[in-house]
Structure formats: structure tokens, C-alpha cells
Amino acid sequence: MHELSVAESICRSVSERVGDARVEEMVVQVGALSGVNRASLEFCLGEAAQVTGLKLERFSVERVPARARCECGETYEADELMQPCPRCGGFSRSFINGEDIVVSKLVAVEENDEAN
């Protein structure tokens, strides 16, 4: 269960960006090679937001398949990591993404005006 520390990193990074603003919507994408479980991270984000003081309203976590580039030139989505190249059937490929954890959508609402 290392997703809690990942969730805290996400909340801290978002806080740095939005300051005191309320986060109306956030979408996090986790790569298939990131070592993070989608459902666990979603569960942990709510807790982490409270711990870090981030005002987080709506959020979701999406899993993004890894992309592979084969030596034959084909680029394909490898949702299953032992999946051969659909063009040549071989395994001479490198994964070109899938490691990252990315906040892909963030809608922040600043309410300072109302306070004045």
C-alpha cells in the first residue's frame, strides 16, 4: 500500500500550483508501468487531501496503457505487458511510456472575491 504516499505527493504538487483555491475537478492518469493501483490511489486521494489541506471536490483516477515501439517500426498499446507486436509477432520492443503519474485535468476555483 504505497498509494497513500503517492496520493500525498499529488496533493502537494497540486497545492503548490493552485494555492488556496478549491479544486473543483481533478483527473489523475496512472501509467500501466507506474506501479500504482488505480482504485487504491482513488481511495487514498480523499484521505491525502485532508492530511495536506487541499480542498478537493471531484476527482478520478484513470489507468493509461503502456505504449510500445517495436523494432519493426510498429507502435502499439500494450495493455498486457507480455503482448507481442501485432504486426510482426515479435518481442523486440521498448516501452515508450507508462511510467508516469500525471494530473491531466485540473479545474481550480478561487473564492477570494467573495470574501471581500
Place this chain on the structure above:
Amino acid sequence: MKRTEILDKIIIDKGDKIALKNRAQIDKAGVLALNLIGSPGCGKTTLLERTIAELHDPRAGSVPLKVGVIEGDVQSNLDRDRIARAGAPATQIQTGGACRLDAAMVEKALPQIPLDKINILVIENVGNLICPTGLKLGEHLKIAVISVPEGDEKPAKYPTVFVRSDAAVITKIDLLPHLDYDLDRAATDCRKLNNRIKIFPLSAKTGEGIDAWIEYLRRLSGANRPARRAPAELKEPRRTAEQK
């Protein structure tokens, strides 16, 4: 009330910045650093004890290489003490429950290891084939360790670590006559996941297969001396390519 949609993506730093600092410190000393990942009981520490003995032993035509070890466990100093008895400087990280080491833990442990007196630093991760895989600690190479008693389907069932690792060591091959373990299957699956992975089936107990593993470490250690340029395989070519 001002509503703003932030359009640039925020990439979460999983500790990579600290890992880069660790790596710079390790590189400055000309040390080769390995991150050893495998299940509890797969034989990581026994492999290390044998590796230390072999590398310290000045064989014909080769210089002894000194190893330093950072041990990671949830609790206890048992592994640090084993490594110290094997004659290598060692320090222990107790994670207190965390399922893997992170770069910040390694940063704190690094001053306990005399980097100027060693050639190879081994970071033995917490026993776990899954969680340690996603984090960089500052190592040059990730080494997956699996053992014969665990079964030959480990690469197929826990693929990520093999995709990420530079080498896979299959330990306890002295038990092959007693167990239904298909070494070819394990190796083939490793290569399907990562066609550049080096595979070292060995027994740390009998010494079978150990020479190829030691030769691999000797070659890479020589390559990371500061006087020479690091070869391509030490520069994490895949990771760099992946980020583009």
C-alpha cells in the same frame, strides 16, 4: 469567484529529483550502484554474501572489488549484520512498515557507506516483487531476483519488474532436481517482457553459474570508473527514450 482550468499537465515527482542527487554522489565516487528487487526469501542476501566473497577474492588476472550494501527491511538489523560478517560495509534502513525503499531513505543512508572505499554499492530493497519497481533510488541498474522454489511463472505473473530490470538472477538452481521448475519458460518469459534483459541462473550455495554473474558485475564496475566514459547501458537509455 474565478474559475481556472490549468491546461498544462502536472507530472508527479516520485522522488526522481532526490534519486538524481543520490546518483550524482554515487557517480562522483565512480561507484556502480545496483537496486536488488525480489520477494522475501528469494535469496537476495545469500546472493550478496556470495557475491561479496567472490568479488573480494583476487583471482588470476583480476583486481579485488569492494562492495558496500544498504539493506532495506521493514524491521530488524539481521541483514546488515549478515553483510557485515561477510566483510562489507553495510547499513540498514528500517522502513517501519513501508513496502519499498524510496530515494529519500537512500539519501539518508548514503553517508553511512564509505563510497570512496568501495567499487559497487548494492541497495537491497525490501522483500517485494511489486512495489519497489516504480521508484528510482539513484541506481544504475535494477536487478530482479527470483528463485526456483517460487515457481517458473513469476515473470508472467509479476511482469513490471522484468520490464524495468537490466538483469534477472534466478537463484537456488541447486533445487532444480527436486522441483518442477521450467528454467526455459522463466527465461523465455523474461525475454518476452524485455528482450535486453540479461539472465543469470545460479546457486549461491554450490557456486554453479556464479562466474557469469561476477563477470557481468566486474565488467560494469570497470565501466563506471570516473576516468572512463560510462557505456550506453549505464545511462538508462530506455528511461530517457521513454520520456520523449
